[in-house]
Amino acid sequence: MPKTLIVVYADGAAHPGDIAVGLASWARCVFVTEPADHTRAMEPLLSQFGPVITTGSAAEAAARLRPYVPDGLVTYSERALRFAAEVASALELPFHDRPTVGRLTDKWLQRDALRAAGVDTVRCHRIATENDWARAVADTGLPAVLKPAHGGGSRNTFLVTDVGEGLELVRGLLSEERPGLVAGGALVLEEYLPGRDLGPFGDYVSVESIVRQGQVTDIAVTGKFPMVPPFRETGRFWPSPLEYEEEERARELARRSVEALGVRSGLTHTEIKLTPDGPRLIEVNGRLGGGINELSVRALGLNLIELAGRTALGEAVPTPDFYRGRAYFQLFHPAPRRASTLLGIEGVEEVKRNAGVTLYRPYAKAGARLPGGVQTQELDIVMGEAPDVTELATIAKEVEATLRYRFAFADEPGAAVTESSVTGAELGAL
Incomplete structure (x- = not known):
């Protein structure tokens, strides 16, 4: 049975x-x-x-x-x-026991635990009221990243470069019933970590791991396409574009972070910033990363949903060797930060004829009202594969130049409507 x-x-x-x-x-x-x-x-x-x-x-x-x-x-x-x-x-x-869940879901508790364990020392300050703002800025300096203590999907995540503007953001966010994933949640201000130039790729990666009886086993390091302002993701791929030594340093940082938080079992998704001084921790997530199972199924024939389920049941399921094979990607396009109406997407049929593209899937159709905001809201996704990450970069550039998005904007009721047409490469600026 x-x-x-x-x-x-x-x-x-x-x-x-x-x-x-x-x-x-x-x-x-x-x-x-x-x-x-x-x-x-x-x-x-x-x-x-x-x-x-x-x-x-x-x-x-x-x-x-x-x-x-x-x-x-x-x-x-x-x-x-x-x-x-x-x-x-x-x-x-x-x-996960309750203390571990606290460290996995509260970004302040997580930073505090990692600092105490000597794993990573990113400056971070908790903001429960606007009176905490001055001390937070003094601790982290500017620029800094302001976000909910309990958050995800880039919701209410901002780059702060000015003290006064930051205080206004704090007041606005704290006035919301649910600034993050929990009602009445606090905010955190974190030291901004500048990334190093990786050419066509993003300056961060994620490490996908399975933990069983406290033993961390890495499955892959996920490469990323560049973020668009302020911190919206645009896609991911296996394997990462990193050289072996830097990839190993990222994996070691992820492993030490997972262990420091007390994770004993389950999947982890650890985000790492690639700075000029080496890998630094963004955050550890105690669950399957978005889109990662689809990459794993295509690249490894390994269903991570099944792996997590069998691990939860205590089954000893073998995992494959760490992935460094053919390149598989997901490229998606975020909606504008301003409220708008999607008028149409052009170039789809041409993209489908690209030899490196295996699937184009729309998530919004012409006439859709888009609410705006800084969270990641995907308009569509392009999936494909290539012999290696160099060829993958070429395919992604072709897709971004071919797809074109048309929007209508009206900044307030009764205002004149303006239209804009941009390529996928230009979309992130909206």
Whole structure:
């Protein structure tokens, strides 16, 4: 009889269909969700693959789960980590303990733990009220990065270069009911880490690892395409473009960081900035990174959703050697920071004929209203492959020159509408 696996689901997780592909053929899945618009919308789909329990109480969730006699618990969502830890504790199932979840989800606690362990010393200050602003700037200096203590997806993440403008941002963000992933959450101001020039690629990477009984095993280092202002991602690829020595230093920093935070089991996604002085830590995430499973399936034939599920059940599943093979990529295009209407995307058919492109998928259609903001909101994604990262860079440049995006802007009700047409390479400036 299949083992029973509890899957705590929330917004930001792997898609229910991808979870089903990774788990449903070999495990008995029972889903747990907290009440929210997204989870209510996904419940009919989740229920096709197993029972769904919706509750905001970990104690109630545990009571309703016990009749299923669960063998393990997993989540693929940053938002769900805390709730998953509470449910796992109530059921006495292995998972991150509460202190570890705190260090994984609170950027201040994480920086404090890493500093105490001597792993990384990025200057960081917690901001609970606007009265904390002056001390924060004194500690970190400017420029600095302002963001929610509990956050993700670049939501409300800003580069601050002016004291007065930064204070106004702090006041505005703290006035929001939910500046990050939790209601009433604090902010952090972090030292800005300048990156080194990597040509056509971004100045940061992420390290994808699996942790079993405290032992960290790296699966791959993910290369990135350059961010667009302020901190919006534009894509990722395997393998990284780094030379062996720098890649090893990034992996060592990621391993020490994961260990310092007390992670004993599960997938980790550790972001590393590549500075002129060497790799520095951006943050450790205690879950599957966005888009990483798709790269792993294509590059390795390894489903990381399944790997995480089997690890949660205590199964000893072999992992392949660290990936350094053919280049596989995902290139996406973020919506403008100003509110707008998408009028159309041109050049799609030409991009599809590019020999290095295997898939073009739109996420927004003509007429879609785009709310604006600094969070990453993808308009589309281009996937493909190449013999190596040098050829990958050529393909990406061709795609960026071919795709063209048309928008209509009206900065306030009744204002004159202006239109703009830009290539993929120019889109990030909007």
